[in-house]
Amino acid sequence: MNISNKDNSQADLIEYATRLGDDSLILGHRISEWASNGPFLEEDIALGNVALDYIGRARMYYTYAAELTGEGKTEDDFAYLRNERDFSNYLLNELPKGDFAFTIVRQLFIDVFNSLFLPQLQTSANEHLAAIASKAVKETRYHLRRSKDWSIRLGDGTEESHQRMQKALADLWGYVHEMFEPDELEKRLIAQGIAVDTANLKEQWLAEITETLNTATLEVPEAEWAVRGGRAGHHTEHLGHLLCVMQSVHIRYPGAKW
Amino acid sequence: MSQNELSLETAFQNKIDNELKIEPKDWMPEAYRKNLIRQISQHAHSEVIGEQPEGNWITRAPSLRRKAVLLSKVQDEAGHGLYLYSAAETLGISRAEMIEALQVGKAKYASIFNYPTQTWGDIGAIGWLVDGAAICNQVSLQRTSYGPYARSMIRICKEESFHQRQGYQIMLELAKGTIEQKKMAQDSLNRFYWPSLMMFGPHDSESAHSEKSMKWKIKRETNDDLRQKFIDQTVPQIEFLGLEHPDKALKWNEERGHYDSSEIDWEEFYNVINGNGHCNRQRIEHHVKAHEEGAWVRDAQNAYTAKVVLRAAQAIA
Ligand SMILES: [Fe+2]
Ligand SMILES: [Fe+2]
Ligand SMILES: [Fe+2]
Numbered sequence A: 001m002n003i004s005n006k007d008n009s010q011a012d013l014i015e016y017a018t019r020l021g022d023d024s025l026i027l028g029h030r031i032s033e034w035a036s037n038g039p040f041l042e043e044d045i046a047l048g049n050v051a052l053d054y055i056g057r058a059r060m061y062y063t064y065a066a067e068l069t070g071e072g073k074t075e076d077d078f079a080y081l082r083n084e085r086d087f088s089n090y091l092l093n094e095l096p097k098g099d100f101a102f103t104i105v106r107q108l109f110i111d112v113f114n115s116l117f118l119p120q121l122q123t124s125a126n127e128h129l130a131a132i133a134s135k136a137v138k139e140t141r142y143h144l145r146r147s148k149d150w151s152i153r154l155g156d157g158t159e160e161s162h163q164r165m166q167k168a169l170a171d172l173w174g175y176v177h178e179m180f181e182p183d184e185l186e187k188r189l190i191a192q193g194i195a196v197d198t199a200n201l202k203e204q205w206l207a208e209i210t211e212t213l214n215t216a217t218l219e220v221p222e223a224e225w226a227v228r229g230g231r232a233g234h235h236t237e238h239l240g241h242l243l244c245v246m247q248s249v250h251i252r253y254p255g256a257k258w
Numbered sequence B: 001m002s003q004n005e006l007s008l009e010t011a012f013q014n015k016i017d018n019e020l021k022i023e024p025k026d027w028m029p030e031a032y033r034k035n036l037i038r039q040i041s042q043h044a045h046s047e048v049i050g051e052q053p054e055g056n057w058i059t060r061a062p063s064l065r066r067k068a069v070l071l072s073k074v075q076d077e078a079g080h081g082l083y084l085y086s087a088a089e090t091l092g093i094s095r096a097e098m099i100e101a102l103q104v105g106k107a108k109y110a111s112i113f114n115y116p117t118q119t120w121g122d123i124g125a126i127g128w129l130v131d132g133a134a135i136c137n138q139v140s141l142q143r144t145s146y147g148p149y150a151r152s153m154i155r156i157c158k159e160e161s162f163h164q165r166q167g168y169q170i171m172l173e174l175a176k177g178t179i180e181q182k183k184m185a186q187d188s189l190n191r192f193y194w195p196s197l198m199m200f201g202p203h204d205s206e207s208a209h210s211e212k213s214m215k216w217k218i219k220r221e222t223n224d225d226l227r228q229k230f231i232d233q234t235v236p237q238i239e240f241l242g243l244e245h246p247d248k249a250l251k252w253n254e255e256r257g258h259y260d261s262s263e264i265d266w267e268e269f270y271n272v273i274n275g276n277g278h279c280n281r282q283r284i285e286h287h288v289k290a291h292e293e294g295a296w297v298r299d300a301q302n303a304y305t306a307k308v309v310l311r312a313a314q315a316i317a
Helices: A005-032 A041-069 A075-080 A100-121 A127-155 A159-175 A184-191 A198-215 A238-252 B003-017 B030-049 B051-055 B064-089 B095-103 B120-141 B147-175 B179-198 B210-215 B223-241 B266-276 B280-293 B295-316
Strands: B251-253 B258-260
Touching: A005 A041, A005 A075, A005 A100, A005 A127, A005 A184, A005 A238, A005 B064, A041 A075, A041 A100, A041 A127, A041 B064, A075 A238, A075 B064, A100 A127, A100 A159, A100 A198, A127 A159, A127 A198, A127 B295, A159 B295, B030 B051, B030 B064, B030 B095, B030 B210, B030 B280, B051 B064, B051 B120, B051 B280, B064 B095, B064 B147, B095 B280, B120 B147, B120 B179, B120 B223, B147 B179, B147 B223, B179 B223, B179 B266, B223 B258, B266 B280, B280 B295
Parallel strands: none
Antiparallel strands: B251 B258
16 A cells, blocks of 8 residues: 555644544543532633633534544544544543542643643644634633632642642642653654644743742642553543543434434 | 601602612612512522533533533523522622522422433423523513612523523424434423423412512512413424424413413422422532532632731731
């Protein structure tokens, strides 16, 4: 078989857009689980907003991936008709929502990451991805303000809130590393000016996290553990359950429109 | 009643008769205040408890578009709860007190939310029928005599019509979809039609709060009139979907200019209100659990705010 370079890079691009869609969908789904479960009504609303932003992003990335794929594919095919091993989100996004501290720490990690990632994606040689990033970057500014504020309030709040935050930091720390480790596919796209080189973001990410945690009187974890594999479809056990729930209705009625 | 109170009450009633709004700082009879607190807080609780049956399907919505729409709908309902708690707070009760009353069973919420959402079709039926019934009621409450309540109704109604549309759209997709989807739509209509009619409350002749509420213009239209409006508007909507009307005895009455319908099963109505619905316990327990799990967050927020205030004071000293 003779696959041209162009076909190869097209496949890379579809996969990259799908990955970014997966990150957004899985996280948005997790945050949406807070509906009616927030610590007070204002938080039900605020978390709902954040979840909506992420689901909106997922739709944009998937729609683009579907357009590139052709064959009449739609965003829903990407969300509902793929298996655990096909999903390529970072593991951090799929972990169960945990308590409010866990959710806030995860948001802090991801919001700081996205506040560095999206401005770079805005300058991507691929104008579709750049356009999605331009919309998302504004949302992320608001998300980041929220997750920083909450981190400080909870870190510097009561003894209990401080401990819960410190525990969440410890529980989540090992999942951050893979975000800064582009694989071969991403490296090929980085070389073409399409993908963001996340390896370059780590130093600044750590500096910003450290600054926020210092203000919050929290300690930056030093633990050495690191779990990897999301981009290659090696997931935690949690993703399968999430997909079971999310895809249940859609797959029970093949071909139905909603 | 003293001479003074008597003239205050006369002035109050005059205002109402002249379609002027009563505002938080105005004098009002104690019974008016109590009646309003009961009604507004019950309305707020309904918005909040209503997050649960619909939230039950956010994670399973069958398309991404539906997921986003439902999520934003549920989020709106939380927002409605917020406006309404604020409106009730202007009457001298705190949100914490209202939540407490809900959790110990002293305050009610709309009994419709004690019905379970078993299928995706139920999300369509709820948006279409339950929000539809709520709109009938709320449109009339835009003219209620208490200013903050009337204004919150105006805000809320704007969003409610989007809710009804999204519900009807779900039904429309199902009704014109596969045989199985159409069955799902019919089943949801059958289960939610009667409970939606019950949302308007007992017949006027049986309603405990009606007469005084009408005189004070807290309520502007009676339970039965609002229900009739809803019954009438729903008939062509069911026809357009191509579904069967759940009320087999429904008949156009030329003389009245309205549809005549079967009697509601009031036994079921009181049965569910009195705690025998599928979800009564679950709804309150869910609310209590979320509230208790959030206690440390609220404590932390208060502690942090106190620290900030203290630090600012120390910086000045
Ligand atoms: Fe509402
Ligand atoms: Fe309402
Ligand atoms: Fe609504």
